[in-house]
Amino acid sequence: MDIAGAQQVEEAVADCVRALGAVADQDWRAVRAGRLEWDCRRTAEHIAEDLISYAGQLAGRATDAYVPFDITLDDGTDNAGALHVIHTTGALLAATLRTTPRAVRAFHPYPFRHAGRTGFAAMGVAEVLLHTHDVTEGLGVAYEPPAALAEFVLTRIFPEVMPGPAPWPTLLWATGRGDLPGREPVTAWRWSNNLVIPADRLTLEGVTPAAAAGLAVGGGGGFTWVDSGPYDGTRDAAGALLKAYGAGVLRARWGMFVLVRREDDRAVGGIGFHGPPDEDGRVEIGYDLSPEARGHGYATEALRALSAWALEQPEVTSVFAATEPDNLPSQAVIRRAGFTRTGGGEEEFAYELRR
Known part of the structure; x- marks a missing residue:
């Protein structure tokens, strides 16, 4: 699998060009694109705009705003020419994804004002699939992309959408374009790139359902790990995240993070919440490190x-951590992080850090 998503972008663009190429002889400007306000031609041009924009964000290492450029098709460009532009901009995004280092993040507003290369790949695939649907719906043509492409999008930028009976109808429902039995219609939506929290020597990278799936079955989840690999607790946490995702109760901000060492982009451990804050504003944290990464202060x-x-979030009043009475290194980590012991018995010690 192409971790950066370049292959998926190419497949989505090829599927779009195939589907729209079959109706290129129709007047796209005379027909509204599905439920959008745009006509079908403007929607097709928008696909190309998104693809080149995402390539520009990554290639230009934009950090605070969109790179200030746009794309305009030449006067007189017919529908076949517009598809050529979609193919070309898709190739540019795929090439950018393949040459962008994994740790690079660039500006995108939703929801944390940044995204990595896999996030931009998923957004690019989403734009292609969904707007191809809009155009074909407007023109009265049936369209269904490969299920794997819709699943690629859902498991990376729709972490809080419970999986449905099939990926494509679920993605249409999640973006207000279709219905699913037993679920209320969606009238407002945003996709969600993963949260990344910078530290001193580390970066805490939010784990998507796609990454969790890789970790849970013994893989690296898209990360390059130190030689000892993820510890058992990290894999167990990934499995718990997948369970929450499958049940539709995952709250991505309150999930799991992989600890990535900045100096060499290697993952050294995992940390995360046991769930969102409770009604009293208390949230619990757990963590572990790969064996060879211990003793360097990374956990602290x-x-x-x-x-x-967590304490910057308005719904949080305190952070809770627990450890076994005989786990002296873990207790030292918790105390160095500023926590105060609040109780516990023979089975565990309890610690708390308040706002």
């Missing part, structure tokens, strides 16, 4: 960073 650094982020 990560715990401080994630706790500080």
Whole structure:
């Protein structure tokens, strides 16, 4: 699998060009694109705009805003020419994804004002699939992309959408374009790139359902790990995240993070919440490190960073952590991070950090 998503972008663009090429002889300007306000031709041009824009964000390493450029088709460009532009801009995005380092993040407004290369790939695939649907719906032509492409999008930028009976109808429902039995219609939506929290020597990278699936079955989840690999607790946490995703109760901000060492982009451990804050505003944190990464202060650094982020959220009043009475290294980490012991018995010690 192409972790960066370049292959998926190419497949989505090829499917779009195939589907729209079959109706290129129709007047796209005379027909509204599905439920959009745009006509079909303007929607097709928008696909190309999105693809080149995402390539520009990554290639230009934009951090605060969109790179200030646009794309305009030459006067007189027919529908076949517009499809050629879609094919070309898709190739440019795919090439950019393949040459962008994994750790690079660039500006995108939803929801944390940044996205990595896999996020831009998923957004690009989403734009292509959904707007191809809009155009074909407007022209009265049936369209259904490969299910794997819709699943690629859902498991990366729709982490809080419960999987449905099939990926494509679920993606249409999640974006207000279709119905699913037993679910209310969607009238407002946003996709969600993963949260990334910077620390000193580490970056805490939010784990998507796609990454969790890889970790849970013994893989790296798209990360390059230190030689000892993910510890058992990290894999168990990934499995718990997948369970929450499958049940439709995952709250991505309150999920799991992988600790990535900045100096070499290697993953050294995992940290995360046991769920969203409770009714009293208390949220619980757990963590572990790969064996060879221990003894360097990484756990303390990560715990401080994630706790500080949590306490900045208005719904949080305190952060809770627990450890076994005989786990002296873990107790030292918790104390160094500023937590105070609040109780516990023979089975575990309880610690708390308040706002």
